[in-house]
Amino acid sequence: MEEKGAAPIDSQQLLEHLAQVEDVAEEILTDKQKLIDLNHHWNQTREAMRVLQKDKSDNKQWVCMGNMFIKMEKKSTSRLIEKDFDQTAQEIAKTRTELKPKLSHIRDLEHKEGIKGFHLQPLSKTEIAAINELI
Numbered sequence: 001m002e003e004k005g006a007a008p009i010d011s012q013q014l015l016e017h018l019a020q021v022e023d024v025a026e027e028i029l030t031d032k033q034k035l036i037d038l039n040h041h042w043n044q045t046r047e048a049m050r051v052l053q054k055d056k057s058d059n060k061q062w063v064c065m066g067n068m069f070i071k072m073e074k075k076s077t078s079r080l081i082e083k084d085f086d087q088t089a090q091e092i093a094k095t096r097t098e099l100k101p102k103l104s105h106i107r108d109l110e111h112k113e114g115i116k117g118f119h120l121q122p123l124s125k126t127e128i129a130a131i132n133e134l135i
Contacts, residue, residue: 017109024106031099038092045085052078 052061052074061077062069072080107114123131 021106021109024102024109028099028102028106031095031102035092035095035099038088038095042085042088042092045081045088048081049078049085052081 055061055074058074060071061074063072063077063080104114
């Protein structure tokens with residue numbers, strides 16, 4: 001029995017809508033898993049940097065690259081790990097930035113209200129300096 005004033009539900013439109021929600025939800029889950037994997041890699045890289053910092057010797061270090069181990073100078077190893085650390089941090093930030101519109105889109109598809117404060121950005125150094133001058 002249909003409600004008065006409600007438009008009749010077209011099963012084809014309903015299926016298309018549900019498929020669209022499912023596609024966006026799948027993208028969100030994929031991005032979340034990617035973030036988990038990137039954070040795990042970031043932590044491993046951070047641990048490797050810390051081990052190199054603690055090591056006071058100037059000996060060459062064994063580094064695993066793909067399927068092989070290579071013996072490299074400590075400075076080269078350190079630069080390589082720092083570069084990997086920075087690239088992973090950038091990829092994490094990029095993935096998080098791309099995830100926000102997808103989350104907003106799925107809430108729109110589900111006819112839910114947007115999350116308040118979801119798009120807040122931290123103050124920049126110049127903005128903080130300006131506030132400190134005022135205080």
